[in-house]
Amino acid sequence: MRAVGEEVVFVSGSDEHGTPIEVEAARRGVDPREITDRNHAIVVDLFKKFNLSFDNYTRTHNEVHIKFCQELFMKIYNNGYIYEQEVSQLYCRNCGRFLPDRFVTGVCPSCGYPRARGDQCEACGRVLDPLDLVEPRCSICGEKPVVESSPHWFFDLPRFSERLRNWLLSNKTLPDKVRNFSLSWVREGLKPRSVTRDNLWGIPAPFPNAGGKTIYVWFEAVLGYVTATIEWAEKIGQPSLWKEFWLDSETKSAYFIGKDNIPFHTVIFPALLMASGEPYILPYTVSATEYLTFEGRKFSKSQGVGIWLDQAIAMLPADVWRYYLVKIRPETSDSNFSYDGLQAVVNADLNDSLGNFVHRVLTFIVNHFDGKIPQPALLMAEDTAMLDAVEKTFTEVNNLLSKVHERQALETVMQLARDGNVYLNRREPWKLVKTNKQEAATVLYVAAQTVKALALLLHPFIPDTSKRLLEILSQSDVKISWTDRKLWTLAAGTLIKKPTPIFEKLSDEKLETIKTSQASSPS
Numbered sequence: 229m230r231a232v233g234e235e236v237v238f239v240s241g242s243d244e245h246g247t248p249i250e251v252e253a254a255r256r257g258v259d260p261r262e263i264t265d266r267n268h269a270i271v272v273d274l275f276k277k278f279n280l281s282f283d284n285y286t287r288t289h290n291e292v293h294i295k296f297c298q299e300l301f302m303k304i305y306n307n308g309y310i311y312e313q314e315v316s317q318l319y320c321r322n323c324g325r326f327l328p329d330r331f332v333t334g335v336c337p338s339c340g341y342p343r344a345r346g347d348q349c350e351a352c353g354r355v356l357d358p359l360d361l362v363e364p365r366c367s368i369c370g371e372k373p374v375v376e377s378s379p380h381w382f383f384d385l386p387r388f389s390e391r392l393r394n395w396l397l398s399n400k401t402l403p404d405k406v407r408n409f410s411l412s413w414v415r416e417g418l419k420p421r422s423v424t425r426d427n428l429w430g431i432p433a434p435f436p437n438a439g440g441k442t443i444y445v446w447f448e449a450v451l452g453y454v455t456a457t458i459e460w461a462e463k464i465g466q467p468s469l470w471k472e473f474w475l476d477s478e479t480k481s482a483y484f485i486g487k488d489n490i491p492f493h494t495v496i497f498p499a500l501l502m503a504s505g506e507p508y509i510l511p512y513t514v515s516a517t518e519y520l521t522f523e524g525r526k527f528s529k530s531q532g533v534g535i536w537l538d539q540a541i542a543m544l545p546a547d548v549w550r551y552y553l554v555k556i557r558p559e560t561s562d563s564n565f566s567y568d569g570l571q572a573v574v575n576a577d578l579n580d581s582l583g584n585f586v587h588r589v590l591t592f593i594v595n596h597f598d599g600k601i602p603q604p605a606l607l608m609a610e611d612t613a614m615l616d617a618v619e620k621t622f623t624e625v626n627n628l629l630s631k632v633h634e635r636q637a638l639e640t641v642m643q644l645a646r647d648g649n650v651y652l653n654r655r656e657p658w659k660l661v662k663t664n665k666q667e668a669a670t671v672l673y674v675a676a677q678t679v680k681a682l683a684l685l686l687h688p689f690i691p692d693t694s695k696r697l698l699e700i701l702s703q704s705d706v707k708i709s710w711t712d713r714k715l716w717t718l719a720a721g722t723l724i725k726k727p728t729p730i731f732e733k734l735s736d737e738k739l740e741t742i743k744t745s746q747a748s749s750p751s
């Protein structure tokens with residue numbers, strides 16, 4: 229979107245509240261903040277190494293977020309969409325506290341798994357309430373809890389059923405799967421949802437007499453998209469700029485999530501924004517991926533199935549991982565990460581198609597034209613066809629990315645590199661250079677335009693490679709633009725730098741090294 233000249237703000241953040249962190253902190257006897265500080269720093273560092281171009285990657289335990297959430301929930305409360313109700317809950321007398329979600333473990337009422345958590349049974353996947361557990365135990369001290377009554381604050385979600393349904397039906401840019409899944413949720417009947425928890429770690433609930441309660445993590449984490457934008461606007465010294473992104477009906481917001489998070493983005497989040505009574509924009513699209521498996525198995529931290537990002541980046545350049553992960557992005561159906569697949573893709577796409585094409589063109593220019601982009605003579609049909617393909621690729625990739633079809637967009641860019649190779653093989657400049665140097669010059673001029681186009685088009689996918697190509701072409705200062713044709717051209721006479729291969733094949737030996745070190749030492 230930046231490449232086509234849109235005003236973009238790209239935000240996300242570490243979701244730091246919630247029971248798992250609090251339980252871990254209680255067990256280790258440390259402040260939850262200690263754990264989240266460490267985790268956030270690790271994540272920020274990794275995202276930087278993988279070149280994610282966030283305008284703001286923040287965290288939910290920060291003042292801007294906490295203040296905004298408290299104010300928004302008070303608006304919703306004052307608008308009459310939040311009410312108080314007594315509920316029965318498990319209480320640990322030994323620890324002197326109520327036990328939400330994972331603070332309780334016990335026997336699953338469904339499958340009999342003995343270590344089911346209060347929020348969900350890991351064995352059968354059933355979503356649970358702590359009171360459902362047979363033989364419940366406090367996760368901290370192991371004591372048997374008692375049932376006690378406590379007030380909680382509920383968001384009256386059913387009152388938004390009709391508005392949500394209308395919005396889901398009228399939003400044509402939501403993927404069908406996402407729309408249908410969300411509509412089925414609404415159709416089954418929405419229930420009031422408790423927005424408070426008896427967690428100590430979290431955002432203090434702002435409602436009257438709600439001392440000691442915090443806001444349920446899922447209800448505040450989604451608001452982080454708004455607060456990350458507010459924080460960004462403050463950081464760049466234009467504190468009201470965030471409103472253009474959230475309160476202007478022309479703005480389009482796109483969300484990239486896993487499919488298990490769909491209802492939070494298409495039901496809970498929009499309903500909260502509606503309930504605020506302010507004209508917040510609702511999601512334009514929600515790109516929810518299906519599941520990715522690792523060598524045919526489910527990723528698992530405890531069983532060491534997967535590869536740690538810090539290890540991955542130590543083995544191969546960020547661009548290789550980025551390329552392969554977009555290539556296998558589970559956009560429309562589940563997909564699988566495999567080392568053999570990684571090797572095949574690196575060798576066929578990055579090394580053979582892209583790397584070879586670029587290298588052939590650039591070394592030829594260095595060897596036969598003193599490193600200067602040659603002046604073209606008369607264009608033949610095949611030359612014009614190649615330049616047309618370049619132009620068409622810009623339009624097509626832009627269209628595909630606007631629809632969040634990332635896999636296809638990447639494939640379209642790679643097809644241009646393949647077309648480039650075919651073009652060279654047909655035109656055979658290595659023969660022409662001996663018989664008709666002018667015609668060889670034309671071919672290399674056209675091929676060089678294609679290399680520059682590839683450098684520009686690859687920018688969002690593999691930014692380091694894009695940057696390196698532009699450097700070799702002496703185009704480091706050029707603006708990445710997919711709409712300004714003048715900027716695509718590589719002028720005749722431009723002196724390029726001596727190229728070195730941009731990718732190398734992934735050998736069997738190297739692949740073995742990567743495989744054996746996978747998941748051996750988690751950070």
Ligand SMILES: [Zn+2]
Nearest residue numbers: 336339349352
């Ligand atoms: Zn179960």
Ligand SMILES: [Zn+2]
Nearest residue numbers: 320323366369
């Ligand atoms: Zn206890």
